[in-house]
Amino acid sequence: MNMEDVSSLNEAQQQAVLNKDGPVMILAGAGSGKTRTLVTRIARLIEHDRISPFKVLALTFSNKAAREMRERINTLVSADIGALQMTTFHAFCAKVLRSEARYLGLSRNFTIYATAESKSVAKGILQRHGISQKEVSPFEILNYISSLKNIGHYDGRKDVEETYDIDRSDPLFTYYQEYENELHKANAVDFGGLIAGVIQLFELYPEVLNRYQERFEYVLVDEYQDTNRAQFDLIRMLCEKTRNVCVVGDEDQSIYSWRGADIRNIMDFEGVFPEVNIIKLEQNYRSSGIIIEAATSVIAKNTQRKGKNMWTDNPEGEVVRIVECADDKKEASYVSREVERLRDEGVPFSDIAVFYRTNSQSRLIEDALRKIRAPYRVVAGLKFYERKEIKDVMAYLRLIVNDKDSLALSRIINVPARGVGATSLRKLEQEAIQSGCSLWEIVQDVVENSDKYKHIRLSAKIKKALAEFAHLINESTLMEEQNESPEKIYEKILHESGYWDFLKASKDYESLARLENLEELASAIKQFEDDESKPSLTGFLETVTLDQNVDDESQSSELGEVSLMTVHGAKGLEFPYVFVTGVEENIFPSYRSLDEGEFGEEEERRLFYVAMTRAMKQLTLTFAQGRMLFGQVKFNGPSRFLQEIPKKFCEWKGNSGTAGLESVNSVQSDWSDEDFVQDSYDEDEVYEVRSKSSQRKPGYPKGSKVMHSLYGEGKITSTVGLGEEEVVTIKFHDGAMKKFSVKFAPLSLI
Numbered sequence: 001m002n003m004e005d006v007s008s009l010n011e012a013q014q015q016a017v018l019n020k021d022g023p024v025m026i027l028a029g030a031g032s033g034k035t036r037t038l039v040t041r042i043a044r045l046i047e048h049d050r051i052s053p054f055k056v057l058a059l060t061f062s063n064k065a066a067r068e069m070r071e072r073i074n075t076l077v078s079a080d081i082g083a084l085q086m087t088t089f090h091a092f093c094a095k096v097l098r099s100e101a102r103y104l105g106l107s108r109n110f111t112i113y114a115t116a117e118s119k120s121v122a123k124g125i126l127q128r129h130g131i132s133q134k135e136v137s138p139f140e141i142l143n144y145i146s147s148l149k150n151i152g153h154y155d156g157r158k159d160v161e162e163t164y165d166i167d168r169s170d171p172l173f174t175y176y177q178e179y180e181n182e183l184h185k186a187n188a189v190d191f192g193g194l195i196a197g198v199i200q201l202f203e204l205y206p207e208v209l210n211r212y213q214e215r216f217e218y219v220l221v222d223e224y225q226d227t228n229r230a231q232f233d234l235i236r237m238l239c240e241k242t243r244n245v246c247v248v249g250d251e252d253q254s255i256y257s258w259r260g261a262d263i264r265n266i267m268d269f270e271g272v273f274p275e276v277n278i279i280k281l282e283q284n285y286r287s288s289g290i291i292i293e294a295a296t297s298v299i300a301k302n303t304q305r306k307g308k309n310m311w312t313d314n315p316e317g318e319v320v321r322i323v324e325c326a327d328d329k330k331e332a333s334y335v336s337r338e339v340e341r342l343r344d345e346g347v348p349f350s351d352i353a354v355f356y357r358t359n360s361q362s363r364l365i366e367d368a369l370r371k372i373r374a375p376y377r378v379v380a381g382l383k384f385y386e387r388k389e390i391k392d393v394m395a396y397l398r399l400i401v402n403d404k405d406s407l408a409l410s411r412i413i414n415v416p417a418r419g420v421g422a423t424s425l426r427k428l429e430q431e432a433i434q435s436g437c438s439l440w441e442i443v444q445d446v447v448e449n450s451d452k453y454k455h456i457r458l459s460a461k462i463k464k465a466l467a468e469f470a471h472l473i474n475e476s477t478l479m480e481e482q483n484e485s486p487e488k489i490y491e492k493i494l495h496e497s498g499y500w501d502f503l504k505a506s507k508d509y510e511s512l513a514r515l516e517n518l519e520e521l522a523s524a525i526k527q528f529e530d531d532e533s534k535p536s537l538t539g540f541l542e543t544v545t546l547d548q549n550v551d552d553e554s555q556s557s558e559l560g561e562v563s564l565m566t567v568h569g570a571k572g573l574e575f576p577y578v579f580v581t582g583v584e585e586n587i588f589p590s591y592r593s594l595d596e597g598e599f600g601e602e603e604e605r606r607l608f609y610v611a612m613t614r615a616m617k618q619l620t621l622t623f624a625q626g627r628m629l630f631g632q633v634k635f636n637g638p639s640r641f642l643q644e645i646p647k648k649f650c651e652w653k654g655n656s657g658t659a660g661l662e663s664v665n666s667v668q669s670d671w672s673d674e675d676f677v678q679d680s681y682d683e684d685e686v687y688e689v690r691s692k693s694s695q696r697k698p699g700y701p702k703g704s705k706v707m708h709s710l711y712g713e714g715k716i717t718s719t720v721g722l723g724e725e726e727v728v729t730i731k732f733h734d735g736a737m738k739k740f741s742v743k744f745a746p747l748s749l750i
Contacts, residue, residue: 005040005076009033016248016279017041020049023239023273024246025224025266029310030253030295030613031286031574038222038248039069043076045218046084053084055215057238060222063088069222085216089231093194096201096212103205104197111188118142118190121182125175137505144172145179149192150260152230154200155180195230202237213241224249228260236272243273251305255568255607258509263304263603282308284613286574288317291619294649295612301644302602320612321620322642324654328364328582328627329527335579335622336368339562342577349375350560353575355567355611357588359387359513360520361581362564369562379565379573385544389503389514390521394541396493399440400476401538406432406439413443416502418465427456444470472496486525486537494518504712512592523628567611578615583608583623584636591746608641632748700728700742705750708732708740713750 006017016026016037028034042058045051060066070086085092094112101108113121122138153160155177160166167173183189189197202209219239221227224247227235239245247269254263270276284292289312296310325331339352354365363384369376384390392415395408402408410429414420431453432442446453447467458466472493479489494500500518503511528543529535563575567588582588588608593600612619621642626633700706704716706728714732721727726742740747 006044009037009040010283012279012281012283013037013040016281017044019277019279020045021244023243023269023276025269025273025276025278026246026248026281027266027278027306027308028248028250028281029284029308030250030610031284032281032310033283033285034248034250034281035069035072035222037281038220038246039072040076041246042069042084042086042220043073046073046079046081047077051218053079053081055217056220057085057092057216057218058220058222059087059089059092059235061088061226063091065222066091089227089234090191090194093198093234096198097189097194100201100205100208103201103208105184106189107187109187111186112194113183113188113190115142117188118179121179122175124182125178128178134501134505139506139508139511141172141175141179143508145176145190146192146260148176149190149196150228150230152196152199152233154196157200157203192230195234199230199233199237202234209237212238217242218244219246221245221247221249225251225254225263225266226256226261227265229262229265232262232265232268239273243275245273250308252299252302252308252606253571253610255571255603255610257599257603266306267304278306280306280308282310284310284312284314286314287312287613287616288314290316290319290649291612291615294320294619294645295609297646297649298612298641298644299605299609302605303598304602318618320645320650321618322583322638322645322650322652322654323620323622324638324652325622325624326626327633328624331581331622331624332364332368335365335581336372336374338579338620339369339374340372343374343559347577348559349562351576352579353563353565353570353573353577353614354579354581355565355570355614356581357567357590357607358516359566360384360516361587363520363524365564365581369564374562375559376562376564379563380569381565384517384520387514387517389499389517393490393494393499393518393521394544396473396476396497397490397537397541399473400480400489400493401541403440403473403477404438409439409443412497413469416498418469419459419461420465420469424458424462427458431456440473480537483534483536485529486535486540487522487529489537490522490525494522519629527628567607570614571610574614574616576615576617577620578611578618579620579622580608580611581622582627583621583639583642584627585639585743586634586636586746587627588639588641595740605641605644608639629746634746699723699726700747700749706730707748707750708746 006014009017010033013033013036016024017040026034026037028037038058042056045056046053058066058069060069066086066088070081070084073084073086074081087095097104097106097110098108101110111117119138119142122141123133125141126133126136126138148166151160151164153164153166161168180193183193202212216238219235221235226249235245235247247266249266251263251266254261254266257263270278287295292310292312292314299305323331323334325334335354339349342352343349356362356365359381362378362381366376366378366384378384381387385394392412395411398405398408399412406429410425413425428442428446429439432439435442443466446458446463447470450458450463476489476492479492500515503514503518524544525540528540532539563573565573567580580588586594589601589604593604623638623642626635628634699722700716700719702716702719705713706716707713708730712732714730716728717731718729719726727739728742728745728747729739
């Protein structure tokens with residue numbers, strides 16, 4: 001590699017490449033050329049400094065990133081880099097454990113358990129204790145175990161137990177111990193156990209640690225802000241002797257605490273490596289000057305950061321557009337009209353991205369884009385009506401309106417699990433074929449004339465489950481025939497089938513997202529009812545089906561597709577034109593994050609910063625005065641983050657002046673009435689939503705029964721304040737006591 005490769009870098013990037021020895025922390029801001037810098041550093045170690053690839057360990061978070069970086073390094077060096085360990089944390093630890101398996105009582109061919117196998121072990125533990133999965137979900141056990149392994153715990157690691165105040169008398173800790181014993185007996189390790197296992201190996205057998213310390217003279221870590229505490233411990237152990245560790249990350253883009261990422265790994269790095277050389281990559285090559293200035297102003301409000309002053313040589317560009325919409329449907333319509341406008345100006349669809357805080361928000365945007373025949377793709381996710389939980393519940397609804405829909409029946413006859421497995425289903429299907437009738441008719445007949453079907457040998461448990469299932473479908477069908485509202489039928493299916501409780505019991509991030517999607521489906525049904533004079537379940541299903549079959553093929557393939565994604569999914573990507581939707585209190589920041597206090601708010605602000613810095617040319621932030629959430633119109637008000645954008649960097653479009661901003665009084669603002677630009681929204685649309693807002697119900701008095709969308713039913717034990725200042729304490733059915741601000745909490749009176 002010649003010196004031109006280094007001289008083409010900016011001054012800070014050159015420092016990051018040339019500071020070879022000792023601990024180095026590269027704080028790489030958004031769009032600052034982080035990957036190029038890291039690749040060049042590794043290549044220089046091998047090519048210029050003659051460090052053997054065998055002595056270099058480079059860790060990242062995905063196999064794709066590792067492959068791409070290896071390919072780029074290969075083009076920069078003449079040496080054979082086959083021995084270079086450019087890999088993920090988990091792949092590296094799996095390799096170490098296979099080499100050293102005997103130390104931990106494993107054989108080299110141990111199995112790595114995926115979620116399905118781990119769940120089976122957890123279910124077995126509950127069965128042995130005589131505990132129903134309705135009382136304790138297997139996922140609750142697995143989430144607890146994962147949280148222990150994310151901090152590097154293994155049974156007997158006393159320092160971690162003391163630091164994190166782990167309660168060994170907690171029943172979940174007992175289940176964790178039993179779980180680990182079961183895995184050990186099966187010669188197996190789970191995903192989190194790969195890293196925790198290597199930590200245990202290194203702590204219990206210093207001679208093994210010494211071998212790896214001597215082998216890897218240089219350790220480099222990409223996306224360091226995403227590491228958990230176990231990964232931090234692993235890095236610290238490997239580099240204790242040589243001190244040649246280089247970590248690359250951005251504390252302002254640490255957005256994965258829900259899966260174990262710990263921002264303290266950046267904040268505490270100097271405590272472990274006090275001689276560290278901190279290098280800041282602050283020049284942004286991606287975005288316009290105004291976007292960078294606006295995003296920097298927002299993230300500066302956080303306290304958990306090292307501090308960077310991002311800048312760019314790019315043109316200043318357009319101001320950030322903040323667009324206030326009457327409701328969520330108008331918001332989606334506005335975005336689709338802007339997409340149309342950009343298309344007419346010659347902008348390819350592939351240059352446009354629409355972000356949202358949660359997956360459930362995609363539905364209305366998808367609907368609006370289909371209406372203008374704009375092709376789109378949901379990045380790192382499925383289109384709304386293709387998501388499993390939506391297809392499951394829609395199958396229930398399809399069966400209610402058409403009992404001959406055997407595809408729908410076979411999909412949900414055992415969802416959630418009723419004991420009607422694949423073998424039993426095949427028997428019923430075969431019987432239907434031989435009898436020349438529908439699958440539903442056979443199920444009905446089995447329930448009513450079980451003696452007639454002794455030859456297919458269904459257990460009493462299965463017959464009972466089929467009877468309960470048939471009763472639910474028949475009752476729901478009767479409701480449809482009596483013109484009951486689709487919303488009521490949906491609610492009956494969702495709860496009486498056990499599907500809602502099944503997801504709620506899991507308590508993991510994915511299940512919470514699925515619940516939000518089901519709540520959004522409730523909103524879709526409610527909106528359908530509001531739009532139709534005679535709404536019916538049949539009509540709703542027909543509308544969805546027809547909308548789904550809009551022909552997108554008329555669009556030129558050269559235009560590509562509009563990208564739709566959550567902000568989490570947008571990290572690492574860039575687009576010339578970006579729309580961030582739903583920038584409202586309780587949505588962005590999310591209501592769950594607000595329950596976590598300052599820590600939660602700061603992570604949401606980092607997420608907002610990530611969203612802003614994906615935009616290259618034009619950034620549009622939208623919010624709705626009223627939004628349908630959980631089947632009800634909510635008036636959240638604009639996000640506090642909008643006020644943190646200095647007025648000189650943005651332009652407000654909408655009809656409501658500063659009224660929306662005044663409702664968020666927790667942040668100082670430098671806005672005034674004259675700073676807002678009026679847009680072409682219908683004043684009646686805005687007034688209609690405001691009228692609904694003014695008809696607010698009274699507060700939440702002591703003794704009231706309430707429903708919280710996440711925690712379920714509870715009773716108010718005390719209330720303080722009035723109106724937007726009202727704070728309530730609620731005792732839930734499981735005995736938990738929680739305090740909420742009425743302004744932000746998703747509460748409804750029962």
